[in-house]
Amino acid sequence: MKIAIHHRKGSFSDRWIEYLEGRNIPYIILNAFDNNIIRQIKENNVSHFMWHFDQNYFEDMLHARTLFRAISQIGVKTFPNEDAYWHFDDKVAQKYLLEALGVPLVKSDVFYHKKEADEYIESTSFPKVFKLKGGAGSINVKLIKTKDQARKIVKQAFGRGFEAFDSWTVFTDTIERFWRQKTLHNFLRVLKWGFKGIFVDKQYKVFPKQRNYVYFQEFIPNLTYDIRLIVIGDKCYYLKRNTRDNDFRASGSGILEFVPGNFNIQAIKIAFKIADQLNMGCVAYDFVFNTDNEPLIVEISYGFQPYVYDQCTGFYDASLNWHESKVNLENEMIHNFLKQ
Known part of the structure; x- marks a missing residue:
């Protein structure tokens, strides 16, 4: 077994590398954008290729699917796999997929x-x-x-x-977050994303x-939060995202809760069941609840912002039991991927 990783600082790969080094598992850093990347993969006898490609980088979205599809033809296993990446950051594709599976969705x-x-x-x-x-x-x-x-x-x-x-939305959301949580982190965020929002x-x-x-x-009225559930292997992690003031949007608000409270736990059951059908290895769901408190999926993704979920306090198992534990999602990803 030989692991190849396309590394970008601040992505999942930071901890993937730590995991491999800590266990003396052989790996190599490859640049997925190299013209001769296929030759490098063959010469190094790569069996698994991991790349946290990001919807905010055009070159990632242009190239990753193409490369992964090509190397899968020579038996290289990829993270994410094709079942995870073909609909990544495409809400319309996800609509068709979830309708085909007959799952509860908005x-x-x-x-x-x-x-x-x-x-x-x-x-x-x-x-x-x-x-x-x-x-x-x-x-x-x-x-x-x-x-x-x-x-x-x-x-x-x-x-x-x-x-x-939408640069204006990024700018106004950043200002709103700063005034709500006046911290140095959010001030620096204002400078960074305010600049991006104004100048793009x-x-x-x-x-x-x-x-x-x-x-x-x-539109589901009177929503005050959504929940993000992440299923990796036999574990499901929980995050609650509250809406902004006088707004229906929860994603991107930065108003987060990591300890599970009262919610319809059927969402956990649905998340595990659909994970088997999706075959994604790692799947993050955004759930909302209708006026009858029934869980509905808004969208899904294999990728998300690293490190935020370190604050999660544990996980649910497939029997819907809660286990308190330290959380490192990147370790769970690579651990389950290498078992394939």
């Missing part, structure tokens, strides 16, 4: 022609939640309250389109505009 509608989208607006009720395919932290999410607002959204979707990176970092400028489709999701 109802979503997508249209690829303006005529059908206009007809939908006239026949449905509002508010609705408008989203682009990609984006984390709710940056490409808007509440559409009226038919007139929806018509404008549709006109733009089938016209000039939308920037893939060059890495975001290369993403193509989003156009010629429109995606609406049912």
Whole structure:
């Protein structure tokens, strides 16, 4: 067994490397973007290739799936695997996948022609939640309250389109977080993301505009939080994300709780069941609860922000029992991956 890792400081790979070194497991650092990467993989007899590719890097999204699909043809196992990466950061793809599996999810509608989208607006009720395919932290999410607002959204979707990176939302969310939690960390975050929000970092400028489709999701009123459940192997980790003040969005709020409180634990059961069907190795779910307190999936992902989940206080097992323990999700990822 020979592990190859594409390393980016501050990603999952920091701890993957620590895990391998601590156990004297042979590994090699490879640059996935090298022109001769296939030759390097063959010459080094690589059996497993790990890369925490990120939706915020255009070059990652352009290249990772292609490389992984190619090397899987010569028997190299990848993390994430194809079942995890084909729909990564694509809410529309996830809609079709989850509908195919028949799992409980927030109802979503997508249209690829303006005529059908206009007809939908006239026949449905509002508010609705408008989203682009990609984006984390709710940056490409808007509440559409009226038919007139929806018509404008549709006109733009089938016209000039939308920037893939909503810089203004990033800027305003960062300012809001700073005023709510006046810490040095958040002040530095204001400087960093405020700059990105105003001027737009060059890495975001290369993403193509989003156009010629429109995606609406049912609005569930009176939401004050969602829960993020992460299933890796036989463990399920819990995080509660509270909404911003006077806002329906929980993702990206930074208002987090790590100790499980009262919630419909059926969400844990659903998360384990679907993990087997998805075959992703690591799957993070965003759950909300409707007016009948039934858990509904909003979206899924193999990747998420590192280190945040160190504050989790334990995990659920498949029998829905809670176990207090120290949490290191990156270690769980690589441990379960290398068992394959």
